[in-house]
Amino acid sequence: MEASMFHPLLLLLLLIIIILISSSSYAAAASSSYPPRYSLTRGKSLSVQNNKDDLIVSPNAVFTAGFHQTGQNAYVFGIWFTQKPASVVWMANRDEPVNGKKSKLSLQKDGNLVLIDAGQHVIWSTKTQSKSSSLELKLNNTGNLVLVIQHEQHVLWQSFDYPTDTLLPNQLFTRNTQLVSSRSSTNRSSGYYKLIFDHDSILRLIYDNLETTSNYWPDPRKRTYYAGRFEYIDTRTAQLDSYGMFNSTDGFSFTTTDYGQLGPQRMMRLDTDGNVRAYTLLQAEAGIGMKWEVTWQAISQICRIDGTCGPNSLCTYSRYGRICTCLHGFKMVHSQDWSAGCEPDQSMDCNKLEDGGCDFIALPYTEFYGYDIRFHVNTTLDACMKDCLHDNNCRGFNFAYLSDKGFFCFLKSSLHNGYQNGVYGTIYIKFPTRLASSFNNRKAVGRTSFTCPRPPIVTQLARPYEKINNTRPLGFMLVVGCTIGFIEIVCILFFWYCTSKHSSTSDQMYFPASTGFRKFTYHELKKASCNFSEEIGKGGSSVVYKARLKDNRIAAIKKLKNSGEQGEDEFQAEISTIGRMNHMNLVETWGYCAEGKHRLVVYEYMENGSLANNLRLGKLDWATRFKIVIGTAKGLAYLHEECLEWVLHCDVKPHNILLDGSYNPKVGDFGLSKRWDRGGSDQWKFSVMRGTRGYMAPEWVLNLAITSKVDVYSYGVVVLEMITGRGPGDGSRLIDWVRGRWAANEGDVIDGSVRGEYDPVMMENLVRIALQCTEEDSEARPTMSNVVNMLLEM
Incomplete structure (x- = not known):
């Protein structure tokens, strides 16, 4: 009985605390006044709810920094001239406005200046770090917002380095x-x-x-x-x-x-x-x-500005300024945005004779700048017309006269940057004959034109919070507190029921209990990666971002793009495979996230990136390359013969070989890998081919038995690529080239960018091993453990 009453009493106490805290917080917010600040120190924040008062002002009061409203419930953190009419001169988050409630700019204790939205998502940050006690954010008299260590006068970040408009x-x-x-x-x-x-x-x-x-x-x-x-x-x-x-x-x-x-x-x-x-x-x-x-x-001449009126339109002048108008037979794409230009209001295909054929409309003193088909000099108008009529891609041509070129024309496949009332020749636009016949020579363009003021367009954001009732704050907060309390009770009861009845089932649905990884939340990884802002790698089905975890470890977060069945299979394969591995030449994995549609894997961060990138830049000397050759072989030998469950990688290539700060290699990306029981036969069954073109063994194409020798083949191609500096092409192309030159003694196959001396005998042995790994017959290839032994004996 006592145990059953414990949860209701605890929830009641929680509800009372929430109501009291909410009411007192609101009362404090309503009664407090925010005088203008001259700096923001560590641990302090500016709130969007007090955007009219919670500000940073420059010492000369010329500039102000704070939250500026750009739409309904949409705010940016910016800098503006204090004196009316205020003009915003800088914005931190112009493309991602924050909510009008619960958003704030905070100078965190680690020295990072962050802008956080109502949902506690990091929208923008300076990505700075400092433990100095004199760190503060100041607005200088010049309008420059600086994050500075005062006692050193050292600027960590400044808005002048990141202007907007x-x-x-x-x-x-x-x-x-x-x-x-x-x-x-x-x-x-x-x-x-x-x-x-x-x-x-x-x-x-x-x-x-x-x-x-x-x-x-x-x-x-x-x-x-x-x-x-x-x-x-x-x-x-x-x-x-x-x-x-x-x-x-x-x-x-x-x-x-x-x-x-x-x-x-x-x-x-x-x-x-x-x-x-x-x-x-x-x-x-x-x-x-x-x-x-x-x-x-x-x-x-503002009509000379590209993109002024969009495609298929003309820019002209009037006493009211610039006017945009659609060409004859065209209409506006968006009624309030001329940058989208105009589109046909009927078919413009005139290349079929049964439809009446084509004709031209001449617009004198008009130019559509640029050409992308052909340019003719010392020509005639008839010749230009015939050329355009016989080219289905031709939309029209400019015809003009220059003293050094005579009459000339240039043919165009599109009509952009139209400008009328100029002096640069005549534009001839190709139209269907039926449409050209309805053209009024006195009116060069269609009727679509907006010269009257348009209503302002505001940015709409979702408003997940209720409006504040200033006249009855305590009553309002009481209702909010009760609502929150009720939701809390429902959530806690639902969570207790799910965890007690179904937690073990749902966990096993994704991961075996023996993996030992830490399970991250999506919000946690989004915050660690600053809203996935720093991309460090990309593959066909995933993107990799750099992140800093709460314990200050630098991590690489792999985010799968495909949330369907195939993406789920790759995610399951990678997690279940890595959970059983522990080797110095395999990428260490720290955790995962499986939340809703999100599938992410958290790895150790490899400072020197992929082998592919280093080969492309020619940064590796011979000693480093040979170290990578041996380390990669050891990692693959461990997968094939030393794991509790043997693993076939299926996608060995330079992009999946990563290098740490000392250029030690680690094999990663196990999304295509396959496990099998040590007691079973050395053959896998696959429904589809796996791997990357150029590194795939012939067995995949010839539908032969798939064994661990497919990884050996891919490894051999990688080694040849490291030796020669040449890409694999289709795989056999590189192998045949090396084999042919090596057998005929027709010269050196060594990459010219390799720095440092190497032993010719050792190099010859390495080429021989790589060619043996890439034999077409899988039985003639060595195992990865044999490769390791041969390399160590060199």
């Missing part, structure tokens, strides 16, 4: 930084326009969407020298100073219209329309308030 005075712009426009005036997520230093050291504006990438400033029609730029400069930096002068190492510079004044607040921004402008905060014309005035812009 704005450059502030004296903020250095380098080859490692870029400005990315916002999607629109109401959507601050990353847009399609970028300001970068290109590979030729030129400061450029580029348009980069999901389908195409192009540069449009400086004018691509001009050679960079004639545009006043200098290519291939070693240093790539640019900066706007406090007086309004901008200088870049490629020779580009400008001064603002108010150059020379030190006092005004300035900024340089890549705007949503793809133009870079400098702004100064000045007194409004009416004398009331302030406003941001444009004091310089990169492009005066």
Whole structure:
């Protein structure tokens, strides 16, 4: 009786504690005031719920950092000019806004600055570490948010190194930084326009969407020298100073219209329309308030900006500014987004004569920039038309005259970056004859055009929390507390029932009890990997991320992409196989996660990555390569002959041989492996082939008996690849090449990038062993234990 009453009493006590804590916490939050801070110290946080008060202010009060609302219940942590009209100049999480409640920015005890969403997920972090007691987050007078160790004046991280769409005075712009426009005036997520230093050291504006990438400033029609730029400069930096002068190492510079004044607040921004402008905060014309005035812009003809109106449309000017219109026979794809362009409102296929054939519509003083089919000089209009009519991919062509080329045309398979009211020839667009006949020569384009203001688009986020009732806080919290308490009771009872009745069954469903791994939660691994942000490897069915566990061990987390039956089979094979292995040349596994659809495996982190990557970079000397040859052989010999249950790896290749900090090899990735009883025959049965093309033994293709010799064959191909530096091709190609040159004594097969001296006799023996491993007849191949013995006797 007493035992049965214990759980209800405990739950009742828990419910009372929850109600009291919730009520007191709310009352404290409602009554407290948050004066502006000048720094954030270790263990402290800024809360999104107090975004109007919980702020960091620069000493000169020009800049403010805190949570800024970008949509309904959507917030970013950013920096803005304090004086109205406030303008946001930097954002930490522009592409992943956080919830308007329970989210916070915290400077953790390990020195990492993290932004945590309402669901306790890490949205963004600085990935810093420090044990210094003087660590703090400060906002400088320049608008630079810095994480600094005060007593050393050592900056661990600063926002100036990670600009979004704005450059502030004296903020250095380098080859490692870029400005990315916002999607629109109401959507601050990353847009399609970028300001970068290109590979030729030129400061450029580029348009980069999901389908195409192009540069449009400086004018691509001009050679960079004639545009006043200098290519291939070693240093790539640019900066706007406090007086309004901008200088870049490629020779580009400008001064603002108010150059020379030190006092005004300035900024340089890549705007949503793809133009870079400098702004100064000045007194409004009416004398009331302030406003941001444009004091310089990169492009005066904004229709020249790529992607302005999207494909199949034209950009024109009016007294109201830029106007986008669809071509004749086209309609807008998205009614409030011109970047998607226009699509046909009927079939445009005119290449069948029975449908009436094709004709052309001429649009004078119009250009669609670029060509991708053919370019003809000293030609005629009829010749260009015939060429386009006979090419099913041709959508039209530009026809113009230049003094040095005569009449010329270039054929296009798509119509992008249309610009009207120019002076660059005529565009001839291919249409079905039935559609061309309805064309009105006085109206070059269709009727679709938006010139009236559109309603703002806000970002909608799920709101998992109820709104706060400011007039009855305690009553509200009492209801919330009771609800939470009831949910807690239901969850605890359900958990107790499941664990007492079904826990053993569910555990055995995935893993044998003898594995001894630690079972991680998905939330735990997501936090350890900073929301799976640092990718260190990728395969056909998985992605590997770097993570730091709670005990500070660096781990590699393999996340399976395929949650179906095949992915589940690979996951089961890997876990059940690794759980029975313990060898210095096999990757050590620390745990797993099987939660809902998520399947993850946690390994030790290998500092020097895969053998494949090291071979590609040519970083390995001969002594290191030979050490890898022996270590890999030992690991495979252990799998084949020393495990409690023998294991066939099935996918031996350089990508699955990992190197630790001392370049010791460890075989990993057992998703395709197969176990069998030591007492059984040395043959496996497979329903499908396993492995990677180029490393697979002939038995797989010829449908012969599969034994441990398939791993021996793959190992031999890997050794030949390490010796020659050549990829396997289809496997037999590399083997035949080495065998032929070796038998004919036609020269050295050793990789030219191998550094360090090697014994020719030892090398000859190693090639002989590798060729023996890759014999077509599996019976002629040695076992892996024989290979180890031969290597050790060399």
